[in-house]
Amino acid sequence: MADEPIGPAPVGSAPVGSAPLGQPTVRPTMKDVAAAAGVGLKTVSRVVNGESGVREATAQRVRAAVAQLGFRRNDSARLLRQGRHTSSVGLVLDDVSDPFSSLLHRAVEEVARAHGSLLFTGSSAADPARERELTLAFCARRVDGLIVVPTSAEHSYLAQEMAAGTAVVAVDRPLPGLAADAVLSDNRGGSRSGADHLLRQGHRRIGYLGDLPGIFTAAERLHGYRQAMADAGCAVQSHWVSMGGPDPVGVRLALDRMLAGRHPVTAVLCGNNRTSVAVLREWGTRAQRPALVGFDDFELADLLATPVTVVAQDPIRLGRTAAQLLFRRLAGERGRPQLIELPTRLIPRGSGESAPAPEPAR
Amino acid sequence: MADEPIGPAPVGSAPVGSAPLGQPTVRPTMKDVAAAAGVGLKTVSRVVNGESGVREATAQRVRAAVAQLGFRRNDSARLLRQGRHTSSVGLVLDDVSDPFSSLLHRAVEEVARAHGSLLFTGSSAADPARERELTLAFCARRVDGLIVVPTSAEHSYLAQEMAAGTAVVAVDRPLPGLAADAVLSDNRGGSRSGADHLLRQGHRRIGYLGDLPGIFTAAERLHGYRQAMADAGCAVQSHWVSMGGPDPVGVRLALDRMLAGRHPVTAVLCGNNRTSVAVLREWGTRAQRPALVGFDDFELADLLATPVTVVAQDPIRLGRTAAQLLFRRLAGERGRPQLIELPTRLIPRGSGESAPAPEPAR
DNA sequence: CGCCTCTCTGACAACGTTGCCAGGAGTTTA
DNA sequence: TAAACTCCTGGCAACGTTGTCAGAGAGGCG
Incomplete structure (x- = not known):
């Protein structure tokens, strides 16, 4: 009780300079900002979220404290409190480094961004177990929706997620037996x-x-x-x-x-x-x-x-279409699952335009 | 109340039929599971997290309720409660569909997976504003660390994140003026x-x-x-x-x-x-x-x-090295920021092996 | 001067989870 | 038989945020 503890100083009220490199000081919370600005917690919340009804002078004090402490709102807490919407969607690909997948990825990303959603992406490596693991990790983070390039396995586990309200769109391959939208090539x-x-x-x-x-x-x-x-x-x-x-x-x-x-x-x-x-x-x-x-x-x-x-x-169009479909569902569009089939296009370049060699003489 | 519902049985206690398609019934929580299994909330938590000290018979009841309700632990709440570690890292690339970036991405993904971390990835499109936006979105989700392919702009805003304990590793390009590790090509x-x-x-x-x-x-x-x-x-x-x-x-x-x-x-x-x-x-x-x-x-x-x-x-090696460095920092490795420079390799294939044409006669 | 309205502010509960602690039942030991 | 111990279980607070609500002043009006 009398001796000072050895080891790292307690986080929170740590003495200045106790931050060696990496994971030192704790993030300030709205409470800290409130204390620094001499206002109530809720006022900080209002300022941070740009709500009206705060006197400009007060708001300035809060903003100064925010800047000084380096406060960043904790979105996990925010989303937890708010319930439903997490403004995030998940994308499960075969392999993020595959050109087809990565173009699709980029297209989905653009649509997600336009809708103000954060995108989580991962590679299933064509392994059903890994796909499941990824998908469930996304669901545990409570993504609003999922876009999946399904592996060849059973996907019954997705039914539960869909029942729980996670919108699911299959892309490139369908999800047989599930009432999910699908966007495929012809x-x-x-x-x-x-x-x-x-x-x-x-x-x-x-x-x-x-x-x-x-x-x-x-x-x-x-x-x-x-x-x-x-x-x-x-x-x-x-x-x-x-x-x-x-x-x-x-x-x-x-x-x-x-x-x-x-x-x-x-x-x-x-x-x-x-x-x-x-x-x-x-x-x-x-x-x-x-x-x-x-x-x-x-x-x-x-x-x-x-x-x-x-x-x-057209992997970009596949991704864009799937993402648009997903966001329409998230916006509340009901109705039967859609199956969209995108056309392909033959591009003659030479390797397929030669006539067969004449039959060799016997 | 008199009519029998059509369709799947309700999840949670939502009225049957309120789930047209997409975002219906609420997700069950541990409280729901506890009620269904006739146990306390904390016991559910223990079972879900595989803690010891629960009688097998009780655990079975809980597991049955979990399966029946389709319960998935809400990781946002979990991470909020636990504080520090979110088991997630962010990766900011130029463009996820670029072959260089996507190979790097995949390498980082594999390392993150091996460390049990979820990876958030996004494209800055070489736009500093967008990079900042992405990075701060990741920080708002409280990633443990960041791997960034920095755009050409100021990165002072990262200093605050680093001070708040987010480990940062730059890859492909350095972060001048910041005490961040960097992994570059020669x-x-x-x-x-x-x-x-x-x-x-x-x-x-x-x-x-x-x-x-x-x-x-x-x-x-x-x-x-x-x-x-x-x-x-x-x-x-x-x-x-x-x-x-x-x-x-x-x-x-x-x-x-x-x-x-x-x-x-x-x-x-x-x-x-x-x-x-x-x-x-x-x-x-x-x-x-x-x-x-x-x-x-x-x-x-x-x-x-x-x-x-x-x-x-070697984009794969760049990504892998950066990720390994990041996870070493997250594991508590202190010390000055490292700068790692990876070698390049000349691969002669023909286009560079011709001698110059003789000077044309004047 | 009393009453009302309006503006600004903060207290409080709740989101779903986990850490801490306490309590009850059963068993062993003194 | 009491005490001590183990095993199992649940209550409660807290993580950081926001929605609800209520209160404190200031100002206007009859």
């Missing part, structure tokens, strides 16, 4: 238009290199390819289709299979841009270079040795 | 090595296309270029240097100037990858194609018609 139609483009150049043996079939977009795009081939009367041989994702080794082996034998494919359609790039790298090592159309545009596709023909999605 | 050295590379190929008239000189990295890289040229005894003519940023029109005009006259440049060094790309696009429209070395790597640089030689930074 994956089937886009894939189909890519295949049609190759068919129009005279190709008949067209391979398809897609992503893992559990992924919604991969399945849809495969479907579009098959439809186009069927409508053109081209039977698809089983080794023409590979759904192994963009792994370079897998792509190499798949190309080996497609290009072997007496009826090698003369063109390939790629289900996503990473696969397109993997095929391009293979081009560098092979004599046989099938024509190529890729799904999903990518930067510099036009500056490559052979510029790449793509079926372009 | 911009001068990298730029210098790029220029040296061109000098070794025999180039003597080397142009420099940089970013706006107000940007720290742009100034540093220009300095590296000038040093290399000076050390090689090459006087830099004023029209060889253009600090207009990556705007395509500006790049075209700058190239016009550099390539005109009797002593056109035979090579250019680009201060960032967007400028490199702009130069590449110019290549497509010109007969004169100076050799090119770009600062900052970019995807597919190796697959272009002429693969591009670059001085590569």
Whole structure:
């Protein structure tokens, strides 16, 4: 009782200079500001929030104290007190560093900003557990709404959040079984238009290199390819289709299979841009270079040795549309869940415009 | 009261049917859970937080009520109550959709995740006002720390936040005048090595296309270029240097100037990858194609018609290092602010390995 | 001078959670 | 049998803010 305690001085009434570097002094609260300005707590609140009904002289004193103490309103406390609205939304992406995701991210950010909302973003890394963890962390912070690029798993846990009043919009992939809005690309139609483009150049043996079939977009795009081939009367041989994702080794082996034998494919359609790039790298090592159309545009596709023909999605528009939809819901718009499908666009650049080589003489 | 409700059972005690879609029923609180489980509020808290000292049978009842009501702990309230630690950090980038930024973002995200922290991210769009707004929004949410890619403006407002205990780490650019850690690339050295590379190929008239000189990295890289040229005894003519940023029109005009006259440049060094790309696009429209070395790597640089030689930074490592530094500070590490400079790496790919064309006969 | 209105201000409760403490039931020890 | 101890449980205050309400003056009006 008589001895002075050893160790850091107590926070709060700490003697001056006790702030070594990093986490010293405690943040001043409105109470501190009130004391410094010689006014009541509520008056500080009023000034800080720009409410009317405070005499200018008083307000000045408060503002001076705010500036002097470096006061910043604690939004957690504010939001807790106010209840409902937290002016924040969450965004769950596959991977924030993926170009598709990051463009979508930026678009959502702009819309959120325009609505005065803070945006929380995270990467699920295509891992359902991680997606869930992120989503629930956002919900624990009481975001007003969520925009999710769903992984391939169950999403029943989202139902509870939705029931609790969190608006949810799915983007790029739907949330089957949940009454959530969804904004998707026209994956089937886009894939189909890519295949049609190759068919129009005279190709008949067209391979398809897609992503893992559990992924919604991969399945849809495969479907579009098959439809186009069927409508053109081209039977698809089983080794023409590979759904192994963009792994370079897998792509190499798949190309080996497609290009072997007496009826090698003369063109390939790629289900996503990473696969397109993997095929391009293979081009560098092979004599046989099938024509190529890729799904999903990518930067510099036009500056490559052979510029790449793509079926372009519009990630910015996807993100913007999803965010606008979310904010309309948050503004109170009721009604059945919407499904919005955005068009794709074929951009011919060269890699898909070559005719098939003539049949080799037997 | 007489009619049976249609649809899902009510959450909380809200009247059935008051939930059209979106923001209906209130979230249940621990109080609701306690009532449902027939226990005290504090017992719910204990169970939810996995504290010991609750009989298993009681805990089960609580867990059942939690599941049935869809309770999620309100982290805002929790953090408010607990004071200090919010287990969250903020990241302010130029633009989340920029490849450099988004890779850095992902790296920071991984470190934050490993430390159990939530990450808030936003784009300043290189606008000081917007950076400030974002930063203060993060501080209002009481992030434990901030990682900032600073814009070119004053940052005195950060001093107050730092004094209040928010740890700050600058990345990519320093925060002059603030006692904050910083993680930078070796911009001068990298730029210098790029220029040296061109000098070794025999180039003597080397142009420099940089970013706006107000940007720290742009100034540093220009300095590296000038040093290399000076050390090689090459006087830099004023029209060889253009600090207009990556705007395509500006790049075209700058190239016009550099390539005109009797002593056109035979090579250019680009201060960032967007400028490199702009130069590449110019290549497509010109007969004169100076050799090119770009600062900052970019995807597919190796697959272009002429693969591009670059001085590569490592955005992932920048982000990871900055985040690790931040979390060390949050863990209590004291000591003077550190300045960490990460090396760059020259990657020769072709565009910078051609010798200058012989002097044209007069 | 009394009454009313108007302006400005502050006290108080509450948001949902957790830390501290106390109390009751059951068991062991003196 | 009382005391001491353990185990489990709940009450209460407090985090920092805002909404509600009431009170203190000042000024106007009959």
